Amino acid sequence: MPEKKGLWQTEYINTDYGQTYRLKRKIVSEKSPYQKIELVETFEFGKMLLLDGAVQTSEKDEFIYHEMLVHPALLTHPKPNRVLIIGGGDGGALRRVLEHPVEEAILVEMDQKVVELSKVYLSSISNYAFDNKRATIIIDDGFSFLKREKKKFDLIIVDSTDPVGKATVLFSKDFYQLAFSSLNEEGMIVTQSGSVFYQLDEVRQTFFNLKKIFPYAYVYLASVPTYPGSLWSFTLGSKLHLPPLIPLSVKKERMIKRKIKTRYYNLEVDLAAFALPTFLKEALGETNSS
Amino acid sequence: MPEKKGLWQTEYINTDYGQTYRLKRKIVSEKSPYQKIELVETFEFGKMLLLDGAVQTSEKDEFIYHEMLVHPALLTHPKPNRVLIIGGGDGGALRRVLEHPVEEAILVEMDQKVVELSKVYLSSISNYAFDNKRATIIIDDGFSFLKREKKKFDLIIVDSTDPVGKATVLFSKDFYQLAFSSLNEEGMIVTQSGSVFYQLDEVRQTFFNLKKIFPYAYVYLASVPTYPGSLWSFTLGSKLHLPPLIPLSVKKERMIKRKIKTRYYNLEVDLAAFALPTFLKEALGETNSS
Numbered sequence: 009m010p011e012k013k014g015l016w017q018t019e020y021i022n023t024d025y026g027q028t029y030r031l032k033r034k035i036v037s038e039k040s041p042y043q044k045i046e047l048v049e050t051f052e053f054g055k056m057l058l059l060d061g062a063v064q065t066s067e068k069d070e071f072i073y074h075e076m077l078v079h080p081a082l083l084t085h086p087k088p089n090r091v092l093i094i095g096g097g098d099g100g101a102l103r104r105v106l107e108h109p110v111e112e113a114i115l116v117e118m119d120q121k122v123v124e125l126s127k128v129y130l131s132s133i134s135n136y137a138f139d140n141k142r143a144t145i146i147i148d149d150g151f152s153f154l155k156r157e158k159k160k161f162d163l164i165i166v167d168s169t170d171p172v173g174k175a176t177v178l179f180s181k182d183f184y185q186l187a188f189s190s191l192n193e194e195g196m197i198v199t200q201s202g203s204v205f206y207q208l209d210e211v212r213q214t215f216f217n218l219k220k221i222f223p224y225a226y227v228y229l230a231s232v233p234t235y236p237g238s239l240w241s242f243t244l245g246s247k248l249h250l251p252p253l254i255p256l257s258v259k260k261e262r263m264i265k266r267k268i269k270t271r272y273y274n275l276e277v278d279l280a281a282f283a284l285p286t287f288l289k290e291a292l293g294e295t296n297s298s
Numbered sequence: 299m300p301e302k303k304g305l306w307q308t309e310y311i312n313t314d315y316g317q318t319y320r321l322k323r324k325i326v327s328e329k330s331p332y333q334k335i336e337l338v339e340t341f342e343f344g345k346m347l348l349l350d351g352a353v354q355t356s357e358k359d360e361f362i363y364h365e366m367l368v369h370p371a372l373l374t375h376p377k378p379n380r381v382l383i384i385g386g387g388d389g390g391a392l393r394r395v396l397e398h399p400v401e402e403a404i405l406v407e408m409d410q411k412v413v414e415l416s417k418v419y420l421s422s423i424s425n426y427a428f429d430n431k432r433a434t435i436i437i438d439d440g441f442s443f444l445k446r447e448k449k450k451f452d453l454i455i456v457d458s459t460d461p462v463g464k465a466t467v468l469f470s471k472d473f474y475q476l477a478f479s480s481l482n483e484e485g486m487i488v489t490q491s492g493s494v495f496y497q498l499d500e501v502r503q504t505f506f507n508l509k510k511i512f513p514y515a516y517v518y519l520a521s522v523p524t525y526p527g528s529l530w531s532f533t534l535g536s537k538l539h540l541p542p543l544i545p546l547s548v549k550k551e552r553m554i555k556r557k558i559k560t561r562y563y564n565l566e567v568d569l570a571a572f573a574l575p576t577f578l579k580e581a582l583g584e585t586n587s588s
Contacts, residue, residue: 027315
């Protein structure tokens, strides 16, 4: 290994590849009932949250992931009133949801510790969205919550850990069936679905599972530097609307009316995100609804 | 640093961030008159070429970089006969150029050792393009070659190391002026221009330099996992044609007629590559010709 000096934090996506960051300091390292939670401060990306060793978010590049997780679906929906976020304990997705005129955003995070630590250390990411009066924070697992909840949603966002290990249930057909039943007739679901390069099987499986339940299913992409391989997939299921076919003028009008300010997302990027490299199209059996 | 076992190779893009690869073996490590050349075999990416510690190409992901460096410009040009590649000693760009019906492809690589080692160890990347009778290999520096060369080109491809250090001259206004004079009236130049996340200043400088000389200038993007930050920039200058405005049907016809087979590039990806994230548009002063 290299002779670099100082404190470093390395995330290994598998046995053969890692990304390594020089640290200013380690802030927190503790075990919750669910996972190992680490907060570090890096030179390159500011503060960074890791769960079981996997980077979840960083101050410097969180805007890419969160904007692309939230805005394509919410600008597709003409009137999104009620939004559910499963996971997302750092508050970055919640913050972007609340930029839209939703009446209610419910965040269901399994691990109270993640929310608590994010409130203390990552307020630059959540921008105090937890305190917004339209936000409700519930500590529970998303699947159980959704089974109990009777009132329907316009959008369900799954902002969980990767589609491997303990989060697998959130990428299952059973979960998507439950989500389908919990959505209004114009409803959509969007989930982060892992690294296109390092988790291609999981991306494919997520897409196929979702496509079995939702009439329209899409994979779309964004480049997030702290995520391994950077090219990151999102999978979107829709009952009625077709996100890449909504005229850009309609989305633009909504963006202006809702006063959405972004640093990565824009209307050309939205459309471009649905253009998939040939190897990925082939992996999805060219059945991407786009 | 981590307790991972075995042999690892780490590339540091700066003092604060690196990518690390587990190695099957080190193949070659030697100094040429110009640089340190390393060939390693990784578990994740197959064989990999490094110059002065920076990953240049790998067997597993070279197709992304090379397809995106070559095809957007060559499918924009109605009749590309004569192409110059500066750098590109691994042969991957040359191979893609020769997939088009060009009459002559001249590769000018400064470092003979890179060509020699690539011929021996990276034939899966060049696919024996060096032996193609339409290819000419010249060992020289690109700037000097272009000053001497009288016959004009339809396309100049700069496949050099990053726009820092010794390759800087290939990103200068002087070089772009020389390139402009060396191109036919439908001519284009395309250059790799570094990491959007880690070398944003260099991307911007390259674009501004090129835009001062060429009437049309564009930055476009592709995601190459072994390049730091993955989201990689290419800068294209054009005298007459506007690559993102060529109808997809025209490019499609050319692609079929020329029997171009790809694994990353396709027509939607070509168009999408010119859609830039907001922070990048702002860095370029929103003056991207697209």
